Every structure is written in structure tokens, then in C-alpha cells.
Amino acid sequence: MLSYLLQRVGLAAITCVFISALTFMIIRLPPGDFVDAYIANLVASGSSVSQEQAAAMRIEYGLDQPVIVQYARWIGRVLQGDFGVSMVWRRPVSEVIGDRLWLTMVVSVAALFLTWAIALPIGIYSAVRQYSIGDYVFTTLGFIGLAIPNFLLALILMYLGFRYLGLSVGGLFSPEYVQAEWSWGRVWDLMTHLPLPAAVLALAGTAQLIRIMRANLLDELRRPYVVTARAKGLSERRVVLKYPVRAALNPFASSIAYLFPYLVSGSIVVSLVLGLPTVGPLLLQALVAQDMFLAGAIVLLLGVMTVVGTLISDLLLMWIDPRIRLEGRA
């Protein structure tokens, strides 16, 4: 069990190194180096830089060194929280991303829990009562949920929320809290704004997970161990919840790994529509403006988050499935 754990953590670390190398390549991808881009930027805004100044900057940023050394320096700074300077914002990348990263995670995790809270019970119901009226209703709703583009749903919900419930829609904060320092009032304001974006982000994933859960559970319900459990005289409820549902959770847990980055990167359009101060729209802007340090930092963070998500799902699988725990393989 311990060796499995160490193996997983080790693999995760190695993957992170590869991701960082890839990110570094992306940052260096545009022609010229950072100083060229910086000078071009300054020239565009009217000031100029001498050759000596440029050379001094190159030395200062280590751009005269071999690529490997540059990478090592860059990763060293990244590990200290210094992601470089955003050319568009003219501020350190870490400052630009700042709160957005945490807000993104808050929204994503809220959406994730909402997805599970809706998808699990409905999936179980749909499988146990296959072809019942309820199953058909949920299936229909699920497919509608899959088919409607998220941003459209966001617009509709915003309209309904504003028109009939008088909610302050858009963004994660009321106007008076947008620039405010963190306080209990601001946290509460965040909580009240969270349901709408979380619901919009959760719904498509929910429809998908309902289908996955239903299909998994239908498979498991036919297995002999379910008959064994029934033959013991257990109540049907206990039989279903203890045995097949547990087995059906297995692929469910694996899906966490890619659900997390999906919620972040797949939510760009929704975030734009809802005006959410999350990482998604920032990534879009950075890519359009070729703001490579900012884009690189976001890509790196998304990559690392995916790896962490995978690690979490591995740990969950270990907890769910004793075969993995005891044999170190699925």
C-alpha cells in the first residue's frame, strides 16, 4: 500500500516536471525573447531603449545563458512564487492571477460537489428503477442538459434570477465588495453569489455523470454478488447501497481527475458571460494578446491541478477498491 502511494506521488512529481518543461517551451515559442517583446512594447508606447540597456536586461534575466540554465532559473523563480511579469497588465503575473486562482477553485469545487450531489442519487434511482417513468423523466432532462450550451443556460438563469428573484447577477461579488479587502461580509457575499455559476457549471457535467452512474450500476446490478446479498435476506435498499453502488463508484472516482481541469478550462465562455473573476477568461485574454508569461503560468497551474486531481482520484480509488490497496493494481 505504501509503495503504491509512493509510486503515485513520484509519478505525479515527474509529470509536473514535464509539464513545467512544456510550459517553458510555450513561453519561449514566440519569435524573439522576452526583452525583444518588452522593447517592442515600450517602443509602441513611445519610449525607447538603448542597445546597452537591452544587453544589461538580457544578462539580468539570464537570457544569454544556455536554455537549460534559463529553464532552471525560471523554475527556481516559479517555485518562489515569481511567475514573471505580464506584458499586457505590466504587473507581476502572480499579482494578476492572485485571487482569481482561489476564486476559480472555489467555484470549481462548488460545481463539483453540486454535480455529485445531483448526479449520484439520480443515477442510482435511474438504474434501480430502469425504464420507470422517473427514469425517463430524468433521462430526458439529462439529455436536454447535455444539449444546451452552458453559456445559453447561464444567460437564461441570469435573466430569470434578475427578473424574478431580484438577484444581483454577474460576477462573484456585489459591487461594494468587488475591490474590498477580505472580511466575513465579503465571504458571505461570495457564498450568496456562488449558487448561480456553480449550478450552470454543474449541470452539463451532471447530465454526463448521471448517464455514467446509471450505466455502471445497471452493469453491477446484474452481478452474482447482488443475488448473494439478496439471498441473505437483506433489504433491497441495503443490498443496492452497500454492494453494487460501491462497485459503480469506481469509474466515478476516476472521472474526478479530468473533471477538475474541465471545470476550469471548459468554463471560459460561461465565466465571460457571467463575468466571473476566474482564471478562464484571463487565459483567453493572455492567449489572444500573446502574453506568454501569463499564459505560461496559467497553463502550468492548470497542468499541476490536473496532476493533483489525478492523485486525489487515485487515493479515492485506493479507499474504494481494496484490490488496488492490497495489490497495487486495478
Added chain:
Amino acid sequence: MAERTSLAVRDLAVHFEMEQGTVRALEGVSFDLHAGRTLGIVGESGCGKSVTARSILRILDRPGRIVGGRILLDPGAPGETDLIAMNAESERMRGIRGGRIGLIFQEPMTALSVHYTVGNQIIEAVRQHSDLSKAAARDRAIELLREVGIPRPELRVEAYPFQLSGGLRQRVGIAMALAGDPDILIADEPTTALDVTTQAQVLDLLRRLQQEKGIALMLITHDMGVIAEMCDEVAVMYLGRVVEYAPVLELFTTPRHPYTRALLRAVPSILATPRQRLATIGGAVPHPGARPAGCAFHPRCADFMPGRCDVGAPPPLAPGHAGASCFLEVPA
């Protein structure tokens, strides 16, 4: 025979309502189970053996439905109960399931959940049918594992099924079936998935347990060797009907139904000359949805009498009496 009759199945009929039409899986099956005796149920795949077992426990999966007959627990006794009249999910039926009637499975690999320890799954069954505390139920589980011949049961109780061999798993299955202390055991092909040596051990175990506890055993199999070794009486099933019922010795010496004779001919003999072709029964079991008219066996029967066997069905057997449901038994 003065044995107590534990369970009487009468005219049991089960239909599966499919989109393609109704499949008559069982059509009037009758037999008795006696305390301390073993009834063998034999027949090809699809003849309704497992459906019979699940019907008795009332755990038949949809779209299967019991459409007729009675399943009497303790027939003739003051507490006689018709299981078919009961709600399958009722407290009382759940008490009978596992508590009076235990089920042993065909597949020791898949019949146990891999997600819980052997102990967890047995303790659950023990506590379902008793008021024992967790600790006491655990002791009982260890005792049960010892009883079915599992070495070092106090360690094995913590093992997961995938850590045990097939033979040990089947023993665990038997221990689980015994957890509610039932007096009737239904074993659905308990040795089919095991190698021959392990088969013999498991059969010995079943016989020993039956003798110690006076259990009424219903042994479902398609293995004539197992029938010969284990059973007191035998019911031969074909397409949802009992076509012959006889004491085991009689069945092997003077089989009366052409289907039984064909089954016995198909058993490979150690006395056969080398390269001799194995006897087979011509054709295949028809799909239960496309049941032949008249006697269902007539298209494959060596003694087929045109104008008789394909016109009407032979009279069903009277329960508890040896005989064959065949026109050969009925004077024209």
C-alpha cells in the same frame, strides 16, 4: 419414508414478459424437499433450474414473474406458509431468505463482493438473522469458517475474496449460506466452476453438513456424476417441466423418460473403447419462447411417436411419485 417435508413446490409457473413475447420459463414444476435428504435437479442449460431456485427465495429478477403455483414452507405443519402469497420484500420473507432457506452459488469468483472482507459479508448475514453483537457475530463467523474447513479462520476472516483460492471461496459461500442457520439449502451448481479435486472436497463438505444438521438439500447440477454421488431423489427437468422423478438408484438403472436415457448415454464412460464417439442428444434446447407443440422434447426424442407426441402434452407427474411425464408411460 417418514422424513419431515420441509418444502413443497406445487405447479410453479414462471413467465418472463419480454418484448418479443412471453417466455414460459417454468410450467407447472412440482417437487418436495425432505429434512436430511438431497433432491437433485438435473437438466441442460436453460431448462429452468436456476429460475426455480430464485423463485423459491422470491429473488427472481424482472422481467421474471411467478404466475401460478404454491411454494409451501413446512407443508402440513401448523405454521405452513405459502411463500408465493407473501410480499417478496416483507420483513418475514426476508427472515426466511437466509434464515430458513440458504443459497449456495455457482460462481465462487463473482458471487462474493470484492469490496468487503469475507468476515464483513458473513457477519452481515449472521446479524441479519440474530441479535448478536458485532463481536459475537464475528466469533460466529470465525466458527462458521472453521466449520466449512477453512484453515486459520481467525486470519481468513479479515481476507478479501480475491485473496482466496476458488475452493476456499466456495467454502466461504457455504459458510455464508449457513450464517442464518437455515434448515433448507439450495446449491445452484456449487461445483461447476471448481477443479475436480476441489469439487470432491466441497461435495464431501455439503454431505457432512447435511448429515450433522439434518438439512434438506436441493442440489442443482448438470453433472450426472454429482447426482449419483450426492442425491437421494432426482428430478429431471426439460424446458421448464419436471419430465422424470425417481430415487437415484432407479434413475440410473431404469431410466424411463427418453430424455433421461439420452442424458445418461451422454455421460462419458471410462469403459468406452478409445476413439469411440461420445453420445450426444441431437439438436439443441429450443428457445423457451419457441416451445415445440405437444411434448416439448419430441423434436429430439429417439422414441418420437408421430401424431401423438407432437399433438398433446403428456400428463404431468404427480409430486412425490416416481415416474416419467411421457406418452410411453400412458397406454394409447
